[in-house]
Amino acid sequence: MNKFMNVEELDPNNVDHDQSEKYPLVIENGTFSWGSHEAPILKNINLNLAQGTLVAVVGTVGSGKSSLISTFLGETDKLCGRINTKGDLAYVPQQAWIRNATLKENILFGKPFEKSLYHRVIEACALKPDIEMLPGGDQIEIGEKGINLSGGQKQRVSLARAVYYGADVYFLDDPLSAVDSHVGKHIFDNVLGPSGMLRKKTRVLVTHSITYLPEVDLIVVLKDGEVTEKGTYKELLEKKGAFADFLMQHLQEIGIENTSPEADGLIGIEDLQEKLTRAISRESGSTGDKISRHGSLKRNLSMDSCDSSSLKQMNSGSLRALYMDKEPEDISLLGEKSH
Numbered sequence: 001m002n003k004f005m006n007v008e009e010l011d012p013n014n015v016d017h018d019q020s021e022k023y024p025l026v027i028e029n030g031t032f033s034w035g036s037h038e039a040p041i042l043k044n045i046n047l048n049l050a051q052g053t054l055v056a057v058v059g060t061v062g063s064g065k066s067s068l069i070s071t072f073l074g075e076t077d078k079l080c081g082r083i084n085t086k087g088d089l090a091y092v093p094q095q096a097w098i099r100n101a102t103l104k105e106n107i108l109f110g111k112p113f114e115k116s117l118y119h120r121v122i123e124a125c126a127l128k129p130d131i132e133m134l135p136g137g138d139q140i141e142i143g144e145k146g147i148n149l150s151g152g153q154k155q156r157v158s159l160a161r162a163v164y165y166g167a168d169v170y171f172l173d174d175p176l177s178a179v180d181s182h183v184g185k186h187i188f189d190n191v192l193g194p195s196g197m198l199r200k201k202t203r204v205l206v207t208h209s210i211t212y213l214p215e216v217d218l219i220v221v222l223k224d225g226e227v228t229e230k231g232t233y234k235e236l237l238e239k240k241g242a243f244a245d246f247l248m249q250h251l252q253e254i255g256i257e258n259t260s261p262e263a264d265g266l267i268g269i270e271d272l273q274e275k276l277t278r279a280i281s282r283e284s285g286s287t288g289d290k291i292s293r294h295g296s297l298k299r300n301l302s303m304d305s306c307d308s309s310s311l312k313q314m315n316s317g318s319l320r321a322l323y324m325d326k327e328p329e330d331i332s333l334l335g336e337k338s339h
């Protein structure tokens with residue numbers, strides 16, 4: 001707590017907000033750190049993300065995916081380069097948070113109730129069955145004084161809040177990591193993906209799931225804080241670079257064994273694609289064996305958390321991004337109680 005209270009004030013000039021910029025999200029030769037005297041955590045970043053595109057950010061744990069989002073939110077220190085964001089930003093953090101309030105209030109979050117929008121959001125975020133089952137429906141108190149939601153339910157409430165808010169740009173930090181795969185598919189199809197509610201918004205989606213990568217407009221591969229590759233799914237597969245490595249690593253994690261690599265030691269595209277097809281059909285298939293298949297993935301995710309002080313910082317960042325007219329202190333923050 002002490003550490004949190006004593007953190008340096010962030011430089012508000014870190015991120016420019018020039019609304020005449022062509023692209024909503026721009027970083028030019030950007031190098032960033034967590035703390036002005038710390039070593040860079042993101043190096044030589046060059047990104048021009050176009051309006052209305054869905055951009056996936058992939059990479060192993062600690063490669064800097066969450067830091068990249070924090071950077072767009074102005075939470076890191078800029079050591080050099082230029083960064084610009086355009087429009088209203090919404091942030092769905094890796095650790096979903098809940099206010100002590102009713103489920104409905106957690107979604108509206110101070111915005112006026114619009115019945116048809118609210119119901120579309122509930123349906124798209126796959127919350128309808130939960131609400132129907134809860135005593136009191138969406139009037140149920142959640143948080144410290146109410147019931148505890150599961151990790152997956154919290155993620156869906158957190159996403160619903162951002163969708164209902166209606167920003168121009170969405171930062172989504174692995175928002176489907178705790179939901180079952182069939183629910184994840186529903187949410188991708190109805191919210192995040194090319195025919196979802198957010199289809200016209202600029203979306204930056206950090207993901208550990210390979211299932212949706214063929215459907216995104218651009219994939220950015222991070223490794224040790226640097227962008228090693230960017231391109232479409234097809235382009236990256238054909239390059240056999242870090243992206244193909246990432247996929248192979250992921251396939252091993254979910255237990256699709258590395259069979260015959262080619263004589264030159266590289267994995268053939270057809271071989272890789274065949275394995276991917278198998279993996280994807282398994283990922284989006286039944287959820288019964290999800291835990292075992294994602295065992296190592298889950299372990300990675302649980303290692304993927306930062307200490308509670310930085311978590312609070314990220315939480316207040318999310319509030320700032322969602323509610324720029326309110327001070328984060330106005331809103332009580334809740335740590336994770338259950339998962």
Ligand SMILES: Nc1ncnc2c1ncn2[C@@H]1O[C@H](COP(=O)(O)OP(=O)(O)O)[C@@H](O)[C@H]1O
Pocket residue numbers: 034041059060061062063064065066067068304306310311313314
């Ligand atoms: N809020 C934060 N405050 C301080 N350091 C952070 C924060 N978030 C991440 N880091 C550090 O940045 C590095 C990259 O982590 P992160 O961006 O979380 O990677 P990823 O999301 O790809 O797993 C790690 O060393 C991590 O400890």
Ligand SMILES: [Mg+2]
Pocket residue numbers: 065066067094304
């Ligand atoms: Mg992360």
